[in-house]
Amino acid sequence: MPITLGQRLRIAVIGAGIVGVHVAAELARRGADVTLIDAAEPGGGTTSGSFAWIDASHPGIADYLELRLLGIRGWQRQAAEFGRPSWLSLNGTLAWARASDDAATLEAHAERLERHGHAPERLTAQAALEREAALRVARDVEVVYRFEGEGWVQTGPAIAALLKRGRAAGLRLRAASEVRELSFDGEGRGAAVTLMSGDRVSADVVVSCVGRWTQSLLAPAGVEAPMLRPGSPEAVVQGVVARTSPVSPRIGSVILADGLLIRPETGGRLLLHSNGYDATLTDHTAEPTGEELLALLVDRVRDTKRARIEAARRCVRAIPGDLLPIAGWALDRLYVVATHSGVTLAPALGELVAAELLADEEREELARFRPGRFRSVPA
Incomplete structure (x- = not known):
């Protein structure tokens, strides 16, 4: 339920990952009085362990494909707004699969994307090698798909740039400030965020962008927003991203090479x-x-036998209980955002959430993702 006040709206955004920073910066840009709160440092949670792929080409995301395409277009706009920054690369994705079932799934997804205006280019293996000469493509690969406009982002510099933009519009950052309690006026007149330090941040609206910690933050307020835990049968919640030592081959695109994701660092x-x-x-x-x-890399990229792993990180993904994004009002003064694929979706969510909060709009793009779908049904 959008709130229209005669004065500048005070909004407390909790969570300074890639999604929360986009939401906070866009709200500030549109004139809100924004305080961004994080228990650690911006981008230090789930975002820091992300592969940071900007894409719609992964076959497992058909249920919110339109939102992903909006996210890709948002990153493309940001590339222009920030002057083609070095921390953002949109050189596309090259993808192929060898197993017949995986290849069929990829082809079906390519056809689905074509219907949504994101048609991939279908290449022969030789044509793919002409674009990315360092690759090894097995002889039995018949089609390599190229998805234009996708790419990857260095989340640390991206968050720094967005915070700089937000601060220029008045955004305040409270880092290393863990939240102890949320409180809401019984008549819906206001809200407050109490920090472990004892400080209180008063607000007209609280926006939760805390990812996998959503349920634990909101449960005391009576809000149901279940997030999957490691070991859940519904999805793979834990993930590992590894960084190699410098290698001589150069790759310009994101590569989905028969199950292995590879991108430049x-x-x-x-x-x-x-x-x-x-x-x-x-x-x-x-x-x-x-x-x-x-x-796996050695079979997919030439001259990498001497590469070693410099760092490997395991993280826990933010995945809502039914695998779909969450975006919408949970209480009169509490708006919730939680999603998997936050890197891809962040620019779109920033713009759509800001519109719902400040422009008295209910955006159709978010209609399927309201938190009310989790409310318990009385027996």
């Missing part, structure tokens, strides 16, 4: 990720070394 390094490997992780799995991903 600073200093001639590569970033690696595999959903297939993630599916093998359990709570009892030793801390990952990334060696399994490195073994």
